[in-house]
Amino acid sequence: MTDASSRAAELLKEHRDSIDRLDAVLVYTLAERFKHTQAVGRLKAEHALPPxxxxxxxxxxxxxxxxxxxxxxxxxxxxxxxxxxxxxxxQHHKKHQS
Ligand SMILES: C=C(O[C@@H]1C=C(C(=O)O)C=C[C@H]1O)C(=O)O
Structure with a gap:
């Protein structure tokens, strides 16, 4: 492997490590967002509000x-x-109401 190609491999790994960390942030953030929207869905169903x-x-x-x-x-x-x-x-809110 040349110096240039081993440097490229190193950079690729660094970028992919960052991408993996950011994907984890996205998944946990989305899961937290859905917890709040599910709570909103229950409130809407209890109070007959539109989805x-x-x-x-x-x-x-x-x-x-x-x-x-x-x-x-x-x-x-x-x-x-x-x-x-x-x-x-x-769609989740509609399910709460059915
Ligand atoms: C979460 C709600 O319900 C629905 C979903 C929304 C959302 O995911 O951000 C926003 C508005 C509503 O159509 C809400 O009314 O706040």
């Missing part, structure tokens, strides 16, 4: 897109990602 709240969703999407721009993340990706998660949450 989705479009005003709150649009405020969140706006906020997330501002943060994404600040963080140098594609705001369109951030929007799609949050919409995907919210879609899952609403």
């Amino acid at each position: 989705s709240d479009p005003l709150r969703e649009s405020q969140q999407i706006e906020r997330l897109q501002r943060m994404a721009l600040d963080a140098d993340l594609d705001p369109e990706f951030a929007k799609n990602f949050l919409n995907f998660i919210i879609g899952e949450v609403i």
